[in-house]
Amino acid sequence: MTRELKVLIAGTGFAGEGHAAAFRAAGATVVGIVGRTPHVVEEVAARLGIPHAGTDWEKALEVCRPDIVSIATPGGAHDAQIRAAIAAGAHVFCDKPMTTTGPIAVELERLARERGIKTAYAASFRYTPSILHAQRLIAEGAIGAPTEVECISHFNLERNIPFGWSHRAADGGGRLNNNFTHTLSIVTAVLGDRILSVAGDVRDDLGRAPIVEGVHNFATRRNFIPKDLDDPNLAWGESDVEWSYTVLARIQSPLAERPVSAMFRHGGLVPRFQDDHIVFYGDTGAIYLKGHYGSGALHLHDGTGWREVPLPDDIAAAIPDVAGETEQCWHILAREFLRDIRGEEVPPYPTFRDGAVHQQIIDVIRRNEAWVDVSALG
Structure with missing residues (x-):
């Protein structure tokens, strides 16, 4: 794949701006950004020079027709955003946490795999x-x-x-x-x-x-x-x-x-x-x-x-020539993700498979079931 790849960003905060910069540095075009608050998303889009700004994720998918979506919102919003992106046939780059529970993460990984969607999971300090x-x-x-x-x-x-x-x-x-x-x-x-x-x-x-x-x-x-x-x-x-x-x-x-x-x-x-x-x-x-x-x-x-x-x-x-370790890591992962989408050979990078495993492990840990009662021992 040699044509220009188009990216739609979900999220207008630190991560959203960081993802936009990373994909631009990797050679993609950021065509739109979506946020919760109209005046905030419009300000961010104007400042970053992003053509489409809005609050409706599904409408943005329809208008922008992206090759890739970059999810930079809090984890609670990821489920619906990822499902819509997969339905639209877009590859998905998602910040951690992948979702809020293991079963949801497992289902999203399956949906992406069955549709042939490439995924990246940005637990990226590696x-x-x-x-x-x-x-x-x-x-x-x-x-x-x-x-x-x-x-x-x-x-x-x-x-x-x-x-x-x-x-x-x-x-x-x-x-x-x-x-x-x-x-x-x-x-x-x-x-x-x-x-x-x-x-x-x-x-x-x-x-x-x-x-x-x-x-x-x-x-x-x-x-x-x-x-x-x-x-x-x-x-x-x-x-x-x-x-x-x-x-x-x-x-x-x-x-x-x-x-x-x-x-x-x-x-x-x-x-x-x-x-x-x-x-x-x-x-x-x-x-x-x-x-x-x-x-x-x-x-x-x-x-x-x-x-x-x-x-x-x-x-x-x-090392990417950008300030901040978080930003440097996003740049590297976005670069590898785009190379993979273009059909180039790349080393393994974290995907939704990793995200689903992580989310299931977090569920296990949060249940706090590892304790053995020894209070009766003499």
Whole structure:
């Protein structure tokens, strides 16, 4: 396929603008954008030079006739948007979480596969340069056979961020949907995607958040925290999602004879004391990556001690020339997705299959059924 590919964007916030820039950089044409609020979508479309702006998704599909739709809305809106896109015959690029429940995600993956629709699932921090570097080193045997992985992060989020989709399970909120999806994608990109078993614990440490009007962009929601939280006229919304989780997993890897143990620990509302990190351990060494998505410096332990290993020149040269790790990762995934649609050979990238697996695992973890009652033991 050599003709120009047309993209329609759903969502006018940080992700919507980021997806538009990524597809343009990859050589596609953004022909339309859809949002909830007329004046917001019109302003974004004018500022980005996008021809069609509207609030009706199905009408936009009919008017724009896109080859690709890019879903950059909260997870609760994805189901209807994806179904309409599949019915229109468009390929689908969707941000995480894929949906709000495992059964919905499984059905959407099946519908896309049966229609021959290509899909991309943007749990995309697997594309940071340091993760790509770790993936290469581990594949080359730098740590021997992998044995375990440790993913630790503490975000210290403001407790009074205005109530919105991130507080509601029905809208795709929760830290599993919006943090674990990335770290799980990172680990499976490095080790292999055959997840054998999981157990987990979740906790809502928040309870409630103030209801504030005018928040349209996830990236700027902190600016809307009320000045007076004791105002008797202030309304509050109740959270029904997890703000902390601990997950254990066993992953079958082609790099190891025995399953690899993985631990994912995240506290959304608590402060960190030492660096967030991801560590891959093997039977002859280890790789430490600084940062909650492992995007900082890479240190290798070769059995004698730790040393920092610089990023290889070819990986450094391939980093998209845009600000922000999130944006860089979207650019890489959009590029690979377009190459695949054009019929070029590309490495595996995350698809709706991965998204459906992730959503089913999140359902399992949220049921909190891993506990064994030992209270009666003497």
